[in-house]
Each structure stands twice: as structure tokens, then as C-alpha cells.
Amino acid sequence: MARIAIVTGGTRGIGEAISLALKEAGATVVANYAGNDERAREFSDRTGIKAYRWDVGDYDACQEGVAKVQEEVGPVDILVNNAGITRDGTILKMTHDMWDEVIRVNLGGCFNMAKAVFPGMRERKWGRIVNIGSINGQGGQYGQVNYAAAKSGIHGFTKALAQEGAKAGVTVNALAPGYIDTDMVAAVPADVLEKIVAKVPVGRLGSAQEIARGVAFLCAEEAGFVTGSTLSMNGGQHMY
Numbered sequence: 001m002a003r004i005a006i007v008t009g010g011t012r013g014i015g016e017a018i019s020l021a022l023k024e025a026g027a028t029v030v031a032n033y034a035g036n037d038e039r040a041r042e043f044s045d046r047t048g049i050k051a052y053r054w055d056v057g058d059y060d061a062c063q064e065g066v067a068k069v070q071e072e073v074g075p076v077d078i079l080v081n082n083a084g085i086t087r088d089g090t091i092l093k094m095t096h097d098m099w100d101e102v103i104r105v106n107l108g109g110c111f112n113m114a115k116a117v118f119p120g121m122r123e124r125k126w127g128r129i130v131n132i133g134s135i136n137g138q139g140g141q142y143g144q145v146n147y148a149a150a151k152s153g154i155h156g157f158t159k160a161l162a163q164e165g166a167k168a169g170v171t172v173n174a175l176a177p178g179y180i181d182t183d184m185v186a187a188v189p190a191d192v193l194e195k196i197v198a199k200v201p202v203g204r205l206g207s208a209q210e211i212a213r214g215v216a217f218l219c220a221e222e223a224g225f226v227t228g229s230t231l232s233m234n235g236g237q238h239m240y
């Protein structure tokens with residue numbers, strides 16, 4: 001796969017595994033991140049993958065970041081919108097800032113990044129966009145109205161953009177992970193996590209590598225007939 005890929009939030013967690021899986025598939029990968037410079041430097045030294053810092057929730061920063069990547073690396077063929085954050089709390093405790101920040105980064109980030117790469121993909125008649133949704137965008141989750149709304153929005157965004165890209169060879173898909181063993185899940189209290197794992201039919205958390213395999217499939221040359229779909233990878237926790 002001689003393609004150029006950007007993975008947002010690609011320096012750790014699920015994003016790191018996606019960056020590595022796309023590199024293994026033959027793509028030239030660029031990883032974006034938010035602010036953890038030390039981690040990004042360690043990641044780049046270890047993997048040889050260039051890391052670029054910008055906030056995906058900032059529209060102008062995305063346009064400038066992608067322009068810089070295109071200048072230094074080349075035209076972007078593959079975009080994986082993986083960057084995501086949580087600011088959990090029941091609606092009684094959730095502030096407007098907590099709501100805004102999660103919508104801005106998780107959902108706004110997908111729009112901001114797609115705006116930057118979609119015109120070029122369309123012109124070159126080939127593109128792959130994969131948006132990382134969530135089981136909690138499909139089924140909702142107590143204490144996460146902001147996150148569930150943003151992730152649910154990603155699923156609608158995917159289906160709409162897929163229709164706009166189809167004729168131009170640009171596929172747009174979502175991948176909805178269940179509970180995956182990363183820093184994000186490490187922040188969930190142990191007793192809550194135990195109850196969550198008890199509800200997973202396969203009886204364990206997923207791994208970032210398992211999610212990355214799914215993304216690599218959706219980005220492959222031979223996945224051109226898959227668009228507007230959501231690949232659920234959740235150990236059987238949510239089926240429909």
C-alpha cells in the first residue's frame with residue numbers, strides 16, 4: 001500500500017496501534033497528537049513515524065497542520081480520525097465546558113480534518129477515511145451524554161460523507177470499538193471496569209492491535225466496496 005496516511009491521536013493507545021498497522025501494510029504514516037511531546041518524541045524515535053502536534057478541535061490548526069504534512073510528506077490518501085477525549089459526569093454535574101470540549105474535539109475534529117483532506121482525495125479519485133466511534137455512541141452510557149452524543153454524531157457524519165465520496169473513489173467508514181485496554185479505560189474505576197467486563201460475552205477487554213487490524217482492512221485497496229458502514233469490534237457486547 002504505497003499511500004500516505006494521517007492518524008490523529010496516533011502516538012499512543014489505539015492510535016499508536018493504528019499507526020503501526022498502517023505502516024506494516026506499506027503506508028507512509030504521519031501521527032498527529034495534542035500536547036504530550038515527550039511521548040510523541042519517544043514514539044517517533046522508536047517507530048520512525050513522524051509526529052505532528054496540533055489540536056484537532058481547532059479548525060485553522062487542522063488546515064495548517066495538513067498543509068504542512070502535504071508539503072513535507074506528500075498528498076494525504078488516508079485519514080484516520082482517532083483522536084478522542086472523555087470528560088465524564090452525569091448531566092447534573094456536567095458543565096457546559098465539559099460538553100463543549102468533548103463535542104469540539106471528538107466530533108468537530110472529524111469535520112476539521114475531513115475538510116482538509118477530502119478535496120485532494122476527490123481530485124485524485126482515491127481516498128480512505130475511517131472515523132473511530134464507540135460502543136457508547138451506539139448504545140449510550142451513564143455519565144457520558146457528551147461523549148455518547150459526539151460518538152453517535154460520528155456515525156451519522158460517516159454515512160453522510162460516504163455518500164459524497166462514493167462516486168470519487170473515497171470511502172468513509174466508522175469503526176466502533178468496545179472497551180479496549182488503553183489509558184482511557186485505565187481511568188475507569190476498577191469496580192466499574194469489573195462490571196463492564198462482566199457484560200462482555202468474550203469475557204475480556206479488547207486490545208488496541210485488534211482495533212488496528214480492523215482499521216487496516218477498511219483502509220486497504222481491496223476495501224473499495226465498503227463505505228458508509230460501521231464495523232463494531234466489541235467482544236459481542238453490543239449487537240444490532
Ligand code: NDP
Binds near residue numbers: 037081084085135
Ligand atoms: P488515549 O487517551 O489513549 O489517546 C488519545 C490520543 O488522542 C493521544 O494521542 C492524544 O494526544 C490524542 N488527542 C487527544 N485530544 C486531542 C486533540 N484535541 N488533538 C489531537 N490529538 C488529541 O485514547 P484511546 O487510544 O483509548 O482512544 C482512541 C480513540 O478510540 C478515541 O476516539 C476514543 O474515544 C475511542 N475509543 C476508545 C475506547 C477504549 O476503550 N479505549 C472505546 C471506544 C472508543 P496526546 O498524547 O498528546 O495527549
